[in-house]
Amino acid sequence: MEKIGILIVAYGAREAAIADAFLKSxxxxxxxxxxxxxxxxxxxxxxxxxxxxPDLNIKEICKFAxxxxxxxxxxxxGPENPIIDGVRDLIEKETGIPMICPTRxxxxxxxxxxxxxxxxxxxxxxxxxxxxxxxKDYPENKSRVIEDVKKWINELGGVEKIVIKPxxxxxGKGVGVGGEHFFTINQALEHFLSIYDKxxxxxxxxxLDGEESSFQAWCDGKTLTPLPETRDYKRAFDGxxxxxxxxxxxxxxxxxxxxxxxxxxxxxxxxIVKTIFKKLKNAENNxxxxxxxxxxxxxxxxxxxxxxxxxxxxxxxxxxNIMPLIKDDFIDVCFKMIDGKLNSLNFERKASVVTYAVPxxxxxxxxxxxxxxLVDLNEVYKLSEKxxxxxxxxxxxxxxxxxxxxxLKSRSVAIVGIGETIKEARELSLEGIKNIDGPLWNRWDIAxxxxxANSIAHMKRLREL
Numbered sequence: 528m529e530k531i532g533i534l535i536v537a538y539g540a541r542e543a544a545i546a547d548a549f550l551k552s553x554x555x556x557x558x559x560x561x562x563x564x565x566x567x568x569x570x571x572x573x574x575x576x577x578x579x580x581p582d583l584n585i586k587e588i589c590k591f592a593x594x595x596x597x598x599x600x601x602x603x604x605g606p607e608n609p610i611i612d613g614v615r616d617l618i619e620k621e622t623g624i625p626m627i628c629p630t631r632x633x634x635x636x637x638x639x640x641x642x643x644x645x646x647x648x649x650x651x652x653x654x655x656x657x658x659x660x661x662x663k664d665y666p667e668n669k670s671r672v673i674e675d676v677k678k679w680i681n682e683l684g685g686v687e688k689i690v691i692k693p694x695x696x697x698x699g700k701g702v703g704v705g706g707e708h709f710f711t712i713n714q715a716l717e718h719f720l721s722i723y724d725k726x727x728x729x730x731x732x733x734x735l736d737g738e739e740s741s742f743q744a745w746c747d748g749k750t751l752t753p754l755p756e757t758r759d760y761k762r763a764f765d766g767x768x769x770x771x772x773x774x775x776x777x778x779x780x781x782x783x784x785x786x787x788x789x790x791x792x793x794x795x796x797x798x799i800v801k802t803i804f805k806k807l808k809n810a811e812n813n814x815x816x817x818x819x820x821x822x823x824x825x826x827x828x829x830x831x832x833x834x835x836x837x838x839x840x841x842x843x844x845x846x847x848n849i850m851p852l853i854k855d856d857f858i859d860v861c862f863k864m865i866d867g868k869l870n871s872l873n874f875e876r877k878a879s880v881v882t883y884a885v886p887x888x889x890x891x892x893x894x895x896x897x898x899x900x901l902v903d904l905n906e907v908y909k910l911s912e913k914x915x916x917x918x919x920x921x922x923x924x925x926x927x928x929x930x931x932x933x934x935l936k937s938r939s940v941a942i943v944g945i946g947e948t949i950k951e952a953r954e955l956s957l958e959g960i961k962n963i964d965g966p967l968w969n970r971w972d973i974a975x976x977x978x979x980a981n982s983i984a985h986m987k988r989l990r991e992l
Contacts, residue, residue, distance in 0.1 A: 528556040531858055534592055534602030534624065535561045535570075536583065536614060539923030540883075540941035541843035542605040543569045544850040547919070548857040555858045560595050562588050564606075565935060568904075568927040569920075585614040589621050596622045601861055604628035604818070607696060607840045611637045625865045628818040629839045633807065635820065636838040640694045640728050646834060649806045650799055653834045655690075656683060657732035662725050669720075676719055676731065677712065683733050686715045694728040702771060705734055737828035737989060738787050738982045739835070741777070741845045742796045744821055745860070747869040748814035751804050751821070753797050755783045755852075755874060757845040758974075758982075759824075763890030765972045772890050773938055776882045776956075776973035778949055779848040786949075787982040788827060795832055796825055803837075817864055819846075829989040847941050848879040851919055879945045880952040880974045882960050883923070883938045884967040892968050900934040902965030907942065910962055918955050919943035939967050949974050 533549055535542055542561075549557040550573060561574040564583055571577045576595060580587045583606060592599065602624055604610055613631035618624055629635075635642060646654045658679050665672040683689050687706035703709055703718040723729045741759050744751040759777045763769030780786055784793035800821050807816060822842045824835040853860070854873040863869040887896040904920060911918045924937035940963065944955030953974045960969055972978050 528554070530558055531555045531600050532558045532560060532575075532595070532598040533858075533861075534595070534599045534618075534626075535559055536588055536602065536604040536606065536609055537561055537563045537567065537570055538583070538606035539564070539567070539843060539938065540921035541841055541846055541923075543567065543921035543923070544847040544919070544941075544943075545603060545605060545841070545857075546570060546573060547921070548850045548853060552856050552858045554856050557858060558598065560591070560599055562591055565924065566927045567922055568925055568932045569922045571927050583609050585609050585612045585617050588614055589617045592618050592622050592624055596624060599624050601865055602626045603861065605841055605843070607634070607636055607838065610634045610840055611696070626817075627861055627864055629820045630815040633815050633820055634839045636696050636836070636840070638694055639692055639696075639730055639836060642834075642837050643730060643732075645803070645806070650802055652830075653799055653832065655733040655735055655833055657730055660719075660723065660729045660731065662723065662728065672723070673716060676716060679731055680712065680715060683731070686710065686712055688734050689715065690732050690734050691715065691719055691722070692730045692732070693722040694730065735826050735828050735833055735835075737826040737833070738986055740785055740788060740796075740825050740827065741842050742800060742821070742823040742825055743819055743842055743845060743849070744800065745864060745869060745872065746804070746816050746818060746820050747864040747867045748808075748817050749812045749867050750870055751797075751801055752869055752872050753800075754849050754872070755779055756785050756788065756793055756796075757842070757848050758785055759842065759845055760970060760973055763892065763970075765970055770891055772885075774842075774844050774883070775885070775890075775938075775970045776880070777842075777844045777848055778880045778952070778974035779852075779878055780949060781876055781878045781947065785982075786979050787986045792827060792832060796823070799832065799834070812867055814867065827986060827989075829992045844881040844883065844941055847881045847921060847943055849874070851916070851943060851945060852877055852879060877945055877947060878949040878952040879943055880949065880956040882942050882944075882956045882969055882973050884940050884942065884960055884963050884969045885938045886924075886934045886936060887966050887968060889937065889968075896966060898966060900966060902932050902934050902939065902963065902967065904932060904940065904963060906962040906964065907959045910959055914955065917945045918959050919945070920959065934965065934967060949979070950976065
């Protein structure tokens with residue numbers, strides 16, 4: 528077998544799933560050079576070389592790539608901050624190693640304002656009503672911006688009809704939703720002022736009623752190759768309550784679209800994203816868009832699909848649903864992306880459910896936990912072997928110390944169930960969750976029949992309006 532060296536810039540379970548896809552290759556022997564935010568137990572075990580860079584500083588990542596340049600054929604990046612900082616630009620310039628992620632110029636998630644302006648030019652009907660509040664327009668005049676904010680909130684129909692977002696990326700943090708995070712005009716203004724400063728523009732946009740889905744596509748610079756649709760669960764607690772998180776879990780149907788969607792909904796999403804792609808590509812080929820330039824949060828409304836935001840990276844957890852189901856050799860897929868020849872992808876016609884187990888203080892589940900964060904995954908790994916590819920275990924914010932695994936502050940481990948139906952996949956995911964030994968908690972309603980039925984009923988009501 529031909530040895531292929533792959534640089535992986537990693538943050539958590541998302542990159543563990545990507546690494547696992549490389550290891551499945553029957554054609555190549557993958558040798559993984561992994562730069563990690565922490566000593567992830569999965570990555571540390573499988574990597575030929577593993578380096579921890581806690582802040583994922585791109586200069587340090589590039590130094591590691593240089594040191595191993597002779598052995599590395601290409602690299603791939605999962606987390607957003609290195610992409611926004613220009614990790615691809617730097618590594619390709621300094622080493623010549625081709626990288627799979629957009630360049631800094633096309634790290635579209637660095638600015639929510641730029642996204643709204645782009646969509647206004649390219650596909651205005653997918654934008655909600657919005658207004659940008661730029662500190663430069665209000666020099667030393669806080670009272671005027673407050674008056675303009677009040678006026679715009681009233682135009683949108685009041686506090687419960689709005690969403691307030693900071694321009695810069697923040698893993699969902701800083702986003703305030705009327706009727707959930709604030710209930711009065713004074714509370715809305717307080718939230719606005721907490722994120723509005725000399726450096727940060729703020730968007731206030733209409734709150735949309737609908738059901739959310741996540742669209743992703745791999746891209747070779749010439750062609751977008753859409754992936755099956757997934758549904759993410761952002762809120763901390765069952766019933767979609769609690770604070771926004773990085774994502775407590777997600778599901779994929781056996782179809783390419785979700786149960787509350789129609790095939791036409793999915794086709795419409797592809798049309799929208801390809802139109803954006805055509806605008807940014809601006810030529811026959813733009814290799815700077817290589818990777819996943821469009822991980823789009825759609826919301827399906829009575830007016831059709833609208834865009835909540837666009838990211839320029841694989842989704843976490845959404846890509847974790849999809850990587851185990853790619854039938855093609857993923858190393859070949861990456862070479863095709865680099866060569867501008869990725870025209871299609873084949874997937875197993877199966878459902879998958881990701882459930883995250885997280886630390887006790889995550890999502891404000893507990894105010895404080897003073898005990899030891901030791902976690903034992905041995906039993907769930909045994910289950911994974913028993914189910915032969917139907918149950919995947921991907922550690923995330925976990926650290927290997929003295930041969931023991933400890934949960935850190937963020938999401939700890941993703942348990943993936945794969946089945947013929949969503950119900951079967953969910954049961955496998957939860958069986959895995961129940962076999963984790965340690966001070967972690969999780970949502971129990973990810974992909975539940977009740978949650979999906981409510982989404983279907985909600986969309987039916989909206990379509991009848």
